[in-house]
Amino acid sequence: MTATPDVEAPDPDSARNRSDAPAPWSPPARRWPAIVLMGLGAGFLAGLFGVGGGLVIVPALMAFAGMDQRHAAATSLVAIVPTSIVGAVSYGVQGQVSLVAAVFLIIGSLTGAQIGVRLLRTLPARILPWIFVAFAVFVIVSQQLMVPVRDAGLSLTPASGAALVGVGLVAGILSGLVGVGGGAVIVPGTQLAVGIGDLLARGTSLVVMLPTALSGTVTNLRHGAADVRVGLVVGVASAATSPLGSVVAGLVSPRTGSILFSLFLVYVIISTLLRSRHSSPHKGQPK
Numbered sequence: 001m002t003a004t005p006d007v008e009a010p011d012p013d014s015a016r017n018r019s020d021a022p023a024p025w026s027p028p029a030r031r032w033p034a035i036v037l038m039g040l041g042a043g044f045l046a047g048l049f050g051v052g053g054g055l056v057i058v059p060a061l062m063a064f065a066g067m068d069q070r071h072a073a074a075t076s077l078v079a080i081v082p083t084s085i086v087g088a089v090s091y092g093v094q095g096q097v098s099l100v101a102a103v104f105l106i107i108g109s110l111t112g113a114q115i116g117v118r119l120l121r122t123l124p125a126r127i128l129p130w131i132f133v134a135f136a137v138f139v140i141v142s143q144q145l146m147v148p149v150r151d152a153g154l155s156l157t158p159a160s161g162a163a164l165v166g167v168g169l170v171a172g173i174l175s176g177l178v179g180v181g182g183g184a185v186i187v188p189g190t191q192l193a194v195g196i197g198d199l200l201a202r203g204t205s206l207v208v209m210l211p212t213a214l215s216g217t218v219t220n221l222r223h224g225a226a227d228v229r230v231g232l233v234v235g236v237a238s239a240a241t242s243p244l245g246s247v248v249a250g251l252v253s254p255r256t257g258s259i260l261f262s263l264f265l266v267y268v269i270i271s272t273l274l275r276s277r278h279s280s281p282h283k284g285q286p287k
Helices: 012-020 029-049 054-064 069-092 099-122 125-145 158-178 183-194 198-222 228-251 254-278
Strands: none
Touching: 029 054, 029 069, 029 183, 029 228, 029 254, 054 069, 054 228, 054 254, 069 198, 069 228, 099 158, 099 183, 099 198, 125 158, 125 183, 125 254, 158 183, 158 198, 183 198, 183 254, 198 228, 198 254
16 A cells, blocks of 8 residues: 555544544533532542542542443542642641652552452452441541541551551552552551551552552553543642642541541441442352
8 A cells, every 4th residue: 555645535444443432521511510519529538538539539420420430430540640649749748748658558559459459350249348348347446446646757667667568458459359449548557557647647648649540540541431621620629629628637636537537438338338239240240
């Protein structure tokens, strides 16, 4: 086939590929205010609790933007990137980020995610949400029994380093199994395992989320699974309120913050169970 300088000539193969690809989806204009408000709320919670906001963004995108769960999860990762960056910086300027702890947590979470994905193929789908529920209940009870602290730093020893890797491992496994990890595991886990302060746990958690969100976003964009425009709108709105959440986190007492986080975990438990009911797999399928 000889090349031709006529750039206006259509390429049948390209046209066919474009026609076969799904058309870009855009929410109706009336839904954009709700999407922006959702981002503002998710950003505040991200700053307050040290979570990425995906636990709020995914169900909200399904409810307000009409997305299916797969596209909502992929779009949520786009939004989490600016949210976690701004949130981590907000905690960082207060000196409430430990990059050393983040490295150990990331090592554990990357390993745990692979284990979680493997377990996902073998464990019965009906028990997967209950694994997270059991862990969340354990965290809620443990947080109410322990006395939360504000200014405790990280004392790095072989034992504490191993404990941080273990927390990251659990976060990664739960992420691979039920799609819930990040701050919901790392924030209470680091406080329980190595005794760091509540604000330091939250700021460090936001740093740990960034590489996961970035790698997931790149993969999703490569496969066309994410709505970039919606994700960026939600992410910018979320990033705008994330610093406010971190300020409020510093104003409330450690005990009040622990109670609020426990209530947030109760919401996550209910959301996880409801989502599992609405997306029950057919018999014989792993998920």
